[in-house]
Amino acid sequence: MSQAQNAIKFAYWVPNVSGGLVVSKIEQRTSWDIDYNRKLAQIAEKAGFEYALSQIRFTAGYGAEYQHESVSFSHALLAATEKLRVIAAILPGPWTPAVLAKQIATIDHLTGGRVAVNIVSGWFQGEFTAIGEPWLEHDERYRRSEEFIRVLKGIWTQDNFSFKGDFYRFSDYTLKPKPLQQPHPEIFQGGSSRAARDMASRVSDWYFTNGNTVEGIKAQVDDIRAKAAVNGHQVKIGVNAFIIARDTEEEARAVLAEIIDKADPEAVNAFGDAVKQAGQASPEGEGNWAKSTFEDLVQYNDGFKTNLIGTPQQIAERIVALKAVGVDLVLGGFLHFQEEVAYFGEKVLPLVRELEARAKAHEAVAA
Template identity: 30%
Template sequence: MNVFWFIPSHGDGRYLGSAEGARTVDHDYIRQIAQAADRLGYHGVLVPTGKACEDAWIAAASLIPVTRRLKFLVAVRPGLMSPSAAARMAATFDRFSDGRLLVNVVTGGDPHELAGDGIFLSHEERYEQTDEFMTVWRRLMQGEQVTYNGKHVRTEDSQLLFPPLQKPYPPVYFGGSSPAAQSIAAEHVDFYLTWGEPIEDVANKIAEVRAQAEKKGRQVRFGIRLHVIVRETEQEAWAAANRLISRLDDDTIAEAQSILARYDSVGQRRMSELHKGDRSALVIAPNLWAGIGLARGGAGTALVGSAEAVAARMREYFELGIETFVLSGYPHLEEAYRAAELLFPLLPVKSHEPLAPHGSLEAVGELIAYNKPPRKVTGPQAGTGGTLHERAK
């Protein structure tokens, strides 16, 4: 498994739908989260995009010099930039970060937001544009000189003079639940991402994209975007989930669902249908909870439970073919530590060894009475206590 964390450049806090416990998300804060993810051994971080977020490319670029191994999954938005401009940005970032860029292609699903950015295409037309964009972008990144005359994209003798470090180009990620989106995935991308749905629904998506890719002579790998609320016991985890939405009132939920209903995104519709705005029907599968989708667009589900239960659910997705897990939790700084410490020892995580502080001794925890190291954790309790380093042994 490759496990990613999330940079909450649109806001963070302890409660959904409330300013109580909210945090100022400035550069100092996202740097803390990125450095925590780097130190803990996460494979990378997803940097979100959209009008509610800080610019993804500037935010990610600012984190290159303050991290050492972390990869950055950064959005390219067809329609907001030309393929050639996107290719130059990606190639520069990849070289300047020593090959730490991953590209997230986002077609967009909110017509109101898209109109504000000057995009007035229908759902199907946006995917036509994405297809043309990716055709040109991929050829440029591989060093071709491109002349292309499409319905939405036109270019003459376009060329990328400074190539990316990763060959043939940084890995491309993409999500979308519509037939048009799945066709794009089969044709152009390396990783197809789904939001967190029940296991049988995810299995169906994987089978469809895999079959389409095979017809084109390609292979696509798979990932999933989920929140996570993991604790040492089931009771603690579900209490934390309920606490997260405890400040949400019915009016706020109704307002959020009204805004999300205007989206023409099939994936967003599937997220909303999981709970239908009803806070009494949020457990939609074992340890899969749709409470976050009451107020949040996009990824609206969380794995909730003890470390053992959440790890078991992740292994079920893994057995389907999901190898990339993009996780998040509120607040994102603390939950980055909690998820890594509780889950990584229980999973086949492909991660770097946690970074040790320069010149430090082995991390052992606080000394008992200032004299004696705490005991090592072994046996059945190794996944639920102690430090990450101790339990990883």
């Protein structure tokens, strides 16, 4: 396997939703508008990021007053770049697989095969209620998502596709043109519940997990990969991290302290209540945020837990430690996106590649 294939990959959260990625009143020099995001996508591509992940929200809440729709926004970012791959977040329910399959196939042709999807099963009941969508029980949401993915793959890879599921039915359907990407555009999903991990081990190309310690992530990776092997399936792992890279560790820790000190308690607690209620509805009574503290919840997806906070050298070493336990991609959030993505590309990423090359050379000598 070449160094490029084996190298850990990097993605960033697209700020197409207002309020930034921390529920805090700290200054965030980040904008949700298209001009800011086009420039950010170009900076990220130049910095060495392979992916960007757009967010899907239909209603305001937890500091997110405005939200651009994910698929059309992703297309705009793809049009502004040449190599960057953009992952559009999708909610089964509001989207049907037939419409999404056609949307993504078209965008794939318009952008030279650079679009992907992230299937979000849903955690925000108030959002579904507001737009008149039925709110399914926890494991039912994942059953629907799994059918959604099976249908997407079928439409994208087969002619005369038929499917009879509990949520979706297709009869002799042929999509033309099919996507450029073979066998199909990449399919990502998230979640930490048993249902989410089991689904990933059967159908998803990529599994996103919330931020966690190296030990916590290793346990998840081992679990998913063991189950995937039994299913004759392979799945890659991405982990969320809120990245605070500064010239000194003291500076980085001071930024984290200020974020938490200026947190919006009402919004953080409301978000915590919603996500924990969603997780408690799972059979095992746990979800993504089951063990999250107030401080963890200040960053939507437990990004502080991954501890990519410190100097470029410290962060690079922690990234390589994540890779060593099976992580294939780091999904980064930042306080000031444009400046910090550029800084990451200049200061951190070269150190990661250097450490990867050193580890590879060491393995070759040992062999």
